[in-house]
Amino acid sequence: MKKMKHLGTLTAIAGLALLLTGCVQRTKAGKPYGAIYDYLAVPTQHVMSWLAGMLGGSYGWAIIAVTFIVRMILLPMMINQSRKATVQQEKMAFVKPQMTAIQERQQNATTNEEKAAASQQMMSLYRDNGISMTGGIGCLPILIQLPVFAALYAAIQYSPALSSGAHGSMFMGVSLGKPSIFLAALSFLVYLLQGWLGTLGIPAEQKKSMMSMMIVSPLMIFFVSFRAPAGLGLYFFVGGIFACIQTLIIYFYRPRIRASVAEEMKKNPPKVVVPPIKPAEPKTTVTQTQRHHDNRQRNAGKQQHHSD
Known part of the structure; x- marks a missing residue:
């Protein structure tokens, strides 16, 4: 299940990178065109120009304002998704003994039939105890943000004001129309911090399984930010700050979630699919x-x- 979640996250990020780099085409004269550019990038450029005019002509503050608006709209949904994932983690702790027994059967299976039977038992364990195979993490927040990423990427990359270095295209000494390793590094660090915050208050076994994603996701964001104009790196950086806030909210809310799940398990004990492994006598x-x-x-x- 953990591998499925990791694969899904990496697929989404890789798909995002391909979408951003391949959906805007250019004519022989170098003029961009295509659905992403015409229906997402151009309106976003107008919004950014309007916000920049309202904020002293700074496109950097305009990008921060867009990020703030988008993240505030998504924050309740993101917190709800994190809460669901936390509930799933707490439920998995109650079926851990059975899960260990099934995993041992999978490892000791010598025939395809035995492996298939063990896999079926694992699916039954999840289904009968109301545990999601994806860990409660939905794709809706990613799907909602995808047009925003595409719009910002194309709007910044093909913005005449930013690419020409016009007034307002510099922010804190960084040209927003060109790649910036500084903002890419900041994006990497803030998402690395968010990943570390996500490991607080969870069992050591689950921390081990999360370590790979704690490094891989920030690295993917770093490479996307490094190849993209710095304006998108600024969007990732500010979005990462919101992600840290969201993670801290769940961290402080976790004891209440744990108590709620424990109360639910008292009323409805986990259904036994296979007997858990009894510890051997010394x-x-x-x-x-x-x-x-x-x-x-x-x-x-x-x-x-x-x-x-």
Whole structure:
């Protein structure tokens, strides 16, 4: 299941990169055209120009304003998605013993039939206990943000004001129309921080499974930001700050979620698909006890022999 979530996230990011780089075409004269440019980029350029005029002519503050508006609209949905994912994590803790038993059966399976049976048991475990195979993480927030990413990318890349270095295209010493390793690095760091914040308050086993995505996702954002105009890197950076705030909200809300799931599990205990693995009795203790018992019997036999 974790591999499915990781693969889905990477696929979404890779698809985003392909969409952003391949959907705007140019004529021989270099003029951009296409559905993404005509229906998303051009209106976004007008909005950015209007906001820049309202904010002292700065396109940097205009991009921050657009990011703020989009993130504030998405924040309730993103928090709800994070809450659902947290509920799924807490439910998985209750079925962990059964999950371990099924995973051992999968590892020890020698035939395709045994592997298929173990996989079916794992699916039944998730289904019967109301646990999502995707961990409660939906694709709707990503799908909503996708047109925004595409619009901003094309609007910034093909903006005459930004590409020409006109007044307002510089922000904090950075040209927003050209790639910036500085903003790409800031985007990487803020999403790395968000990934680390996401590991707070969760079991050590789940932390290990999250470590790869904690590095891979920021790296993907870094490469997209580094190849894109700096304006998109600014969007990622400010969006990452919102992501950190969202993660902190869930962190402080987690104890209440954990208590709610525990109460639900008391009323409706996890359904048993396979018996959990019982911990083996320590062999050393049994051996020592048996050895002590044998010694006592041996000593008693010697005493009886001497008395005779």
